[in-house]
Amino acid sequence: MTGDGQKVNGLTYKDRQTGESRHVELEGIFVQIGLLPNSDWLKGAIELSQRGEIMVDARGETDLPGIFAAGDVTTAPYKQIIIAMGEGAKASLAAFDHLIRA
Numbered sequence: 001m002t003g004d005g006q007k008v009n010g011l012t013y014k015d016r017q018t019g020e021s022r023h024v025e026l027e028g029i030f031v032q033i034g035l036l037p038n039s040d041w042l043k044g045a046i047e048l049s050q051r052g053e054i055m056v057d058a059r060g061e062t063d064l065p066g067i068f069a070a071g072d073v074t075t076a077p078y079k080q081i082i083i084a085m086g087e088g089a090k091a092s093l094a095a096f097d098h099l100i101r102a
């Protein structure tokens with residue numbers, strides 16, 4: 001980020017494809033973080049999407065029977081709080097359902 005001592009006025013960044021350093025003039029910046037799921041530790045244990053999201057079915061179950069997942073880390077679309085809460089409730093009920101049928 002660059003600024004005039006009072007406020008931000010631009011952003012200097014490195015183009016990952018060309019390695020070139022570029023600068024854009026801006027009047028404000030909104031920082032968006034958290035696009036990569038923290039799921040590396042599950043690689044090889046549970047099926048992940050190309051983006052590293054845990055693949056879940058409509059009940060939140062993974063490809064490992066009895067293992068459920070919910071929230072932003074899964075393939076459920078729309079990364080929003082209310083979605084994660086609903087998916088969590090659904091996965092909990094599905095886990096309960098799984099256990100009483102076992």
Ligand SMILES: Cc1cc2nc3c(=O)[nH]c(=O)nc-3n(C[C@H](O)[C@H](O)[C@H](O)COP(=O)(O)OP(=O)(O)OC[C@H]3O[C@@H](n4cnc5c(N)ncnc54)[C@H](O)[C@@H]3O)c2cc1C
Binds near residue numbers: 034041070
């Ligand atoms: C900048 C930003 C702004 C956002 N604004 C909005 C908004 O305005 N409205 C909205 O609805 N949503 C917003 N979201 C999205 C919202 O935050 C997420 O959808 C929601 O938090 C997902 O909940 P979650 O429980 O799935 O994941 P998280 O809230 O990310 O919780 C996951 C938790 O697991 C922990 N964790 C990770 N790995 C491990 C591990 N190996 N062992 C133990 N713990 C671990 C993390 O530390 C974290 O506490 C925003 C997100 C970001 C990044």
